[in-house]
Amino acid sequence: MSRPKSGLARGVQITEFHEYRINPDPIISSDSDHFMDDFLSPSKLRALTGLDNLDDVQSLEMRVDTIETSLGNFGSYLPNLTHLKLSDSCISSIRDLGTSLPRLRVLWLVRCGLVDVDGLCSMPSLKEIYLAYNEISDLSPLPMLEALETLDLEGNQVDDIHQIEFLSLCPNLQLLTLQGNPICLLPSPTSTQTAYSYRQSVISILPQLHVLDDRPLMTSERPRRDSPKAPPAERQPLSKPADSSSSRPIATRPALKGRASPTLAKNIANLADSAPSSSSAN
16 A cells, blocks of 8 residues: 555654554544434543542533533533533533533633633522623523522723613622723723723612622612601691680671661670670570
């Protein structure tokens, strides 16, 4: 068999050795023993975790490349996995992690080349997500994570302050990192606003935060709460007649039919003014 003129033409780099015995006991792999099959197999996961029973695995750290190969639902082998660290991997989409990680609580995807966060909704138990130094700009899928408490988006491409409004639907979010994003400089790419406070704008949208960009929120930074409602005004007593200070009862004059004589009218007036008590009448 003639030797190919160039090994690089076949995608293989050939190195010549002058010694006779190079590898006396070569490892011969079967056709079905491919890298990805071995990577996802329970035996490989046992080697990575150091545990024979994969049900006991709660934490896993590895580096993967999902552009060339798919991970599939590897989480089906790890039903109790709660911490997963894939930082410095090459991941085209979070969807590549599959949908078999319902108990995952902490996820690291730092420097993975991500451009979106689609797929996180399949991990409803997530409390902490670390997505620093990716290319993420759209935060709309995050409101699906009601248990989320910590979110690290440092060094991404969030360029519109209105994207932060999606995070207001995460009621338990307490720690947020956004430094290194375009919104730290301008509220939007087309904004001409000169008086812009990035930190105050974020706090006004997310008053429930405890820490922003590794700095605890001060009381003076928090938006003022609505002043408490004033107590209902007390009912004021009705105004008294001008002569109400007198303890003497006021007698009403009886209405007379027809025309009364001056003498009779005078007598009636005198009776009303004197107002004798019932005891004196007897």
